[in-house]
Amino acid sequence: MPAAESHVAHHFPDLEVQSHAARLGMWLFLATEVLLFGGLFTAYALYRMLYPSAFHGASRLIETSMGALNTVVLITSSLTVALAFHYSRQSRNRLAALLLVATIGLGFVFLGVKAVEYAHHFREGHLPGRFYRYAGLQVPGASMFFTVYFLMTGLHGIHVIIGMGVLTWLAVGAWRGSYGGDYTTPIELGGMYWHLVDLIWIFLFPLLYLI
Amino acid sequence: MSPSPASIPPAPADAGAPLYLERNYLNARRGLWSWLTTLDHKRIGVMYLVLTSAALFLGGIFAMLLRIELLTPGPTIMSALAYNRTFTLHGVVMIFLFMIPAIPGIFGNFFLPLMIGARDVAFPRLNLLSVYLYLTGAAIALYGMIHGGADTGWTFYTPYSTTTVTMVWPILLGAFVLGMGSIVTGLNFIVTVHTLRAPGIGFMRMPLFVWALYATSIIQVLATPVLGITLLLVAVENVFGFGIFDPARGGDPVLFQHMFWFYSHPAVYIMILPAMGAITEVLSAFARKNTFGYRAVAFSSLGIAFVGFFTWGHHLFTSGQSTVDAGIFGVLSMFVGIFTAIKIFNWTATLYRGSIAIRTPFIYVIAFLFFLLFGGMTGIALATVALDVHWQDTYFVVAHFHFIMVGGTVAGFLAALTYWWPKMFGKSYSERWGIVGATLIFLGFNFTFIPQFLLGNEGMPRRYYSYPVRFWPLNVASTAGASVLALGFLVVLATLLLSLKYGKPAGPNPWGSRGYEWKTLSPPPEGNFLTQPTYPRMPHDYDDLNPGRGGH
Numbered sequence: 001m002p003a004a005e006s007h008v009a010h011h012f013p014d015l016e017v018q019s020h021a022a023r024l025g026m027w028l029f030l031a032t033e034v035l036l037f038g039g040l041f042t043a044y045a046l047y048r049m050l051y052p053s054a055f056h057g058a059s060r061l062i063e064t065s066m067g068a069l070n071t072v073v074l075i076t077s078s079l080t081v082a083l084a085f086h087y088s089r090q091s092r093n094r095l096a097a098l099l100l101v102a103t104i105g106l107g108f109v110f111l112g113v114k115a116v117e118y119a120h121h122f123r124e125g126h127l128p129g130r131f132y133r134y135a136g137l138q139v140p141g142a143s144m145f146f147t148v149y150f151l152m153t154g155l156h157g158i159h160v161i162i163g164m165g166v167l168t169w170l171a172v173g174a175w176r177g178s179y180g181g182d183y184t185t186p187i188e189l190g191g192m193y194w195h196l197v198d199l200i201w202i203f204l205f206p207l208l209y210l211i
Numbered sequence: 212m213s214p215s216p217a218s219i220p221p222a223p224a225d226a227g228a229p230l231y232l233e234r235n236y237l238n239a240r241r242g243l244w245s246w247l248t249t250l251d252h253k254r255i256g257v258m259y260l261v262l263t264s265a266a267l268f269l270g271g272i273f274a275m276l277l278r279i280e281l282l283t284p285g286p287t288i289m290s291a292l293a294y295n296r297t298f299t300l301h302g303v304v305m306i307f308l309f310m311i312p313a314i315p316g317i318f319g320n321f322f323l324p325l326m327i328g329a330r331d332v333a334f335p336r337l338n339l340l341s342v343y344l345y346l347t348g349a350a351i352a353l354y355g356m357i358h359g360g361a362d363t364g365w366t367f368y369t370p371y372s373t374t375t376v377t378m379v380w381p382i383l384l385g386a387f388v389l390g391m392g393s394i395v396t397g398l399n400f401i402v403t404v405h406t407l408r409a410p411g412i413g414f415m416r417m418p419l420f421v422w423a424l425y426a427t428s429i430i431q432v433l434a435t436p437v438l439g440i441t442l443l444l445v446a447v448e449n450v451f452g453f454g455i456f457d458p459a460r461g462g463d464p465v466l467f468q469h470m471f472w473f474y475s476h477p478a479v480y481i482m483i484l485p486a487m488g489a490i491t492e493v494l495s496a497f498a499r500k501n502t503f504g505y506r507a508v509a510f511s512s513l514g515i516a517f518v519g520f521f522t523w524g525h526h527l528f529t530s531g532q533s534t535v536d537a538g539i540f541g542v543l544s545m546f547v548g549i550f551t552a553i554k555i556f557n558w559t560a561t562l563y564r565g566s567i568a569i570r571t572p573f574i575y576v577i578a579f580l581f582f583l584l585f586g587g588m589t590g591i592a593l594a595t596v597a598l599d600v601h602w603q604d605t606y607f608v609v610a611h612f613h614f615i616m617v618g619g620t621v622a623g624f625l626a627a628l629t630y631w632w633p634k635m636f637g638k639s640y641s642e643r644w645g646i647v648g649a650t651l652i653f654l655g656f657n658f659t660f661i662p663q664f665l666l667g668n669e670g671m672p673r674r675y676y677s678y679p680v681r682f683w684p685l686n687v688a689s690t691a692g693a694s695v696l697a698l699g700f701l702v703v704l705a706t707l708l709l710s711l712k713y714g715k716p717a718g719p720n721p722w723g724s725r726g727y728e729w730k731t732l733s734p735p736p737e738g739n740f741l742t743q744p745t746y747p748r749m750p751h752d753y754d755d756l757n758p759g760r761g762g763h
Contacts (some may be wrong), residue, residue, distance in 0.1 A: 011330035011407065021333045021406040028398045030435040037472055039440035043455060046466055144461045147453045151444070185588030 007183050019185045027190045030196050033159075037200055040155065044148050044207060058137060058145035059208060061126050063117065065210035069114050074203025076200045077106035081191045082165070086176070088187045091180035096187065102210035103194065107164040114157060121146070151207055156204060159197045166190050219665055228732055230684045231716035235734035249268030251333035253735060256321030257635070263316060266349070267309035267621075267700075271510060273301035275697055278659075279690040284680050285345055294676035295362035296377065302365030303382055307389045308349055310620055311478060314614050315396055315431075315483035318344070318627045319424045321635060323400060325417045325728040328409025328746065330739050333402040337395050338621040344392030348385045355381030366475070369456035369467040370593020373448045380449050383442040390435045390442075394479070397431030398423050411746035418727055419508050426512035430484075430519060430530045436473035441467065456662045465530050472523035480519040480547075483615060485514055486623025487554055490579050494558055495751035496724040498601050502751055504557040514550040518543060528599045537596045544594035555580065566756075570722070571645030575626035578653045582618025589664070602675075607667025610660045618656060625652070625703065632707060633717030637734040640710035648706055651699030660691025711722040 012018040048055045084099035120126075125133035128150050132143035170190045173179055179187055236253045246254060280287045289297065320338065324331055332338050355361065361379040363372040404425050408417070417425075444455050445467065454460025456467045495502045502508055522533060524540030532540075545744050558580065567573070589611040593599050604606055629649075633639055662685040667673075672683050673732050678686065720729040730744035 007336075011333075011335070017406055021402050025334060025337075025402045028432050029400060031400075032394055032432055034438040035433060036440050039444070040439050042470065043444075043466060045463075046463060050463070128451075129457070129460050130452045140461050143454065146461075147455050149452070151447070151455070160377055170340065188690055 015182060019058055022189060024187050026192050029140050030192065033196055033200075037152075037155070040148070041203070042151050044152065045143065047144045047148060049069065051113060051139075051144060052138045054137075054141030055145050056211075058142045059137065059211070060124075061124070061134070061137065062209055063120070065207050066117050071201065071205050072109050073106050073110050073113070074201050077103045077110075078195055078198045080106065081194045085184060085187050085191050088174060088179050088184045088193070089181070093177045093180050096179075097171045097175035098168050100174060100187075104164050104167050104171065107160055107167070116154065152208065154202055156189045156197070156200055161198070162195050163190075163194050166193060222431070222444035224274055228719045229249055230718045232734060232736060233730040235637065235732070236737045237636075238479065239545045239732055239737040250322050250331070251337065252320045252338060253739075254636075255342055256317050256319075257322060259316035259345075261323045262342075262345060262349070263309050263313040264704075267313075270301055270304035271406050271700060273297050273304065273696060275693060277301060280676055280691040281380050281649055281678070281686050282690045284683050285677050289676070292362060292675050295361040295364075298674060299361050299364050299382075300356055303352065303386070303615075304359075306365055306482075307347075307352070307386050310482040310616060311393055312345060312389070312396070313624055314489060314620070314627060315424060315427060317340075318420075318489060319352050319396070319400060319485065320629060321535075322631065322728045323345040323403060323421055323424055324407070325731060325735065326421050326726070326750075327404065327407060327412050328727070328744060329403065329742075332399050333406055334399050337399055339508065340400070340546055341392040341395040344388055344395065348388035348392060350385075350387030351388060352677070353380050354681055355379075355385065359440055366471065367445055367693070368373060368463040368471075369445060369448070370458065371444055373456060380446045383449075383590050384412040386726050387439050387442045387446075390439050393433045395426035397435075400428040401432065409743065409746065410511055413729070415506070415509075416720070416749055417748065418493040418507075419502055419505065420485075420488035420511070423484045423491070423512045426516040427481050427484045428506075429513075430516050434477040434481075434520070437470060438478070438591045440513075441470040441474065446620060465527070467744070468505055468527055469523065472697040473520075474522040474527040476526065476640050477516075479612075479615070480515050481622075481657050482620045484515060485682035486517075486579070486620045486627075488512070489627035490576055491554075491632075492751070493572045493626045494561055494576050496630065497570060497721050498562050498567045498724060499568070499578070499723075499753045500561050500751075501753060502557065503560035503563075504553075505749070507553050508557050511550040511553040515547055520547045522547060525594055525599070528596055528624040529603050534596075538698060541594045545591055548587060548591045548594075551583070555584060555587075568722075571642060571649055572626045572630035573642075574646060574649040574653070577620040577631065577647070579619060579626060582614050582656070586614025586618055589614065601719070602667060604672055605667035606663040606671045606673055609673050610667060613660050613663070617660070622652075627650070628707070630722070632710070632723045633733070634728065634733050636711060637717055638710045639717040639721060640713030640714055644702060644706040648699050648702035651702060655692050655694070655696030655699050658690050659696055660692070662692070725753055
């Protein structure tokens with residue numbers, strides 16, 4: 001298949017080895033992402049242990065329904081990105097591109113909901129460290145909850161934005177027919193990254209909103 | 212093939228090979244732009260050689276300034292604040308700009324593909340990106356240095372690092388970017404080893420330098436992100452005051468120490484494992500024997516990488532850690548000693564009844580073995596909680612880690628540099644001056660750091676710019692030793708640079724080494740091999756030269 005051969009770099013024997021290398025590289029990159037967030041999860045665990053009641057009280061100040069909505073939004077976006085890969089393998093490139101656009105759209109919905117939540121926190125003074133000024137909950141550790149909350153959701157939000165950038169690039173490529181058939185590795189890797197971003201949220205939601 | 216034991220036969224691929232390949236990777240393309248945009252792993256290795264050598268030089272200048280300041284008990288040439296900034300810069304430059312990137316960046320990039328018969332690393336563009344991440348990180352850190360520099364020490368301990376008036380954040384950000392470069396290199400090496408080994412090179416036939424790089428890469432990929440988030444948190448704390456490590460706002464500064472050392476202790480093995488791998492290669496080549504206990508040496512690299520993740524608590528013996536925790540971390544730290552001892556015993560067994568050729572690289576091997584044993588044994592002593600409480604934050608600790616880092620890593624670096632120089636540039640350097648340089652470095656190093664063990668044991672604390680008069684004589688000895696050490700580095704630098712212009716062509720395999728990387732020409736052609744080599748034997752298989760001795 002000449003179209004696929006042209007994607008093989010000179011130092012790889014064939015496309016199969018090259019795709020395997022790309023997937024392995026992506027898995028390793030995802031491992032680094034898990035450890036990057038791992039530092040924040042460690043901080044969360046420590047401060048939750050040090051200030052259990054303050055964390056419990058502060059987590060009542062963030063709206064569970066908004067978090068639940070965003071969880072549904074992101075899980076749906078994981079479905080659309082998986083379907084994009086599925087149709088790309090069948091060379092239905094336009095459909096794959098549209099599914100990627102849908103994924104990006106769900107990313108915007110997620111960020112919009114998050115922005116509404118952040119705006120509420122800024123109005124009420126649910127803020128980290130020295131910026132905390134919410135009169136309704138003045139106990140040691142309440143400001144630390146919002147430090148951890150903003151750091152974790154902020155870093156996650158940055159990943160959502162990066163993911164949307166990657167998916168935009170892939171959607172353009174898919175629309176132009178750069179992928180399809182045997183050569184779908186870029187969409188697969190982009191999808192893996194998006195799944196990881198979703199997965200981190202699946203952990204953030206219960207830790208920050210529910211318990 | 213039936214060679215006479217007295218002479219070293221050329222490898223089959225060398226038969227009729229030119230002494231110096233005229234059209235090689237250095238001149239196949241010309242111009243600065245061809246270097247800045249190169250995807251050739253060999254050229255990227257050479258760029259790392261230039262950059263990390265410059266960093267070594269800069270860090271060395273800071274070290275000499277420190278030693279000059281400590282020449283007299285009172286203030287000598289600088290203020291206390293300037294001293295604090297200088298030792299911070301010395302540490303930051305040496306660790307983040309030299310120790311961590313040097314051996315993987317230079318020799319890993321250059322030789323890993325050659326050693327497994329590959330045309331390049333798996334992701335050449337990411338490889339080039341890592342050079343630019345290195346340059347960017349270095350530039351950001353340099354910006355911080357010019358605008359005052361930090362005075363926190365390279366460990367950036369909170370709450371001091373979040374309250375000091377000096378410019379800490381650019382150096383933190385610089386280290387963060389440098390960490391990204393380190394991750395990219397590690398990721399690239401792991402994937403390369405898994406996917407690009409040539410036919411005939413199974414995992415259990417890889418050169419042991421490749422095994423060491425593989426173990427190092429695992430640490431780089433899994434530990435560096437934790438440093439990244441930790442440094443970001445300190446930077447956020449510095450700029451915004453979120454209170455994550457601030458006791459006044461409910462934060463815990465000891466959390467910083469845990470997160471920092473979760474990376475920075477394994478990082479010590481990022482620095483030493485590649486040196487151990489290089490030493491294994493050089494040692495086999497100059498003992499003319501296959502490495503004793505190939506599997507043990509390979510797996511001990513992985514063992515160090517694994518156990519290294521569970522030793523960070525030994526940096527917190529005096530930070531309020533429970534006695535049980537401290538004991539457990541102490542014992543786990545000693546496991547590293549076991550894996551290191553496995554290597555040392557196997558190296559010694561490799562030398563046993565070898566036909567040893569005393570050449571410049573081999574002198575570094577001998578120095579390395581001495582330094583590693585000395586540094587390692589004092590490390591075991593420091594992992595003992597009761598002793599560590601006595602030595603905590605004294606010059607004993609300083610001397611210990613300089614024995615491992617300078618004695619181990621730098622000696623490994625120089626062994627690798629002098630061993631592989633003829634392959635990289637196709638030229639021989641002056642053997643006489645090579646030996647002079649190596650001898651000066653060995654003597655200078657000992658005179659610099661052995662007095663520091665004694666000073667630390669007598670109670671001289673680290674990171675002070677003045678000291679009581681009773682510590683004076685040993686400090687003078689240490690500064691004198693450092694001057695000899697610096698002279699040794701200059702001799703090595705001059706010897707190697709002059710060889711580029713005046714050196715004779717080295718030939719494809721001047722040492723008669725049976726390492727796989729010597730199967731190509733010197734300097735290698737742009738695509739690494741003119742014809743794909745075959746690998747019928749283990750690397751460093753010299754059994755046919757040692758009739759009657761039997762192979763291990």
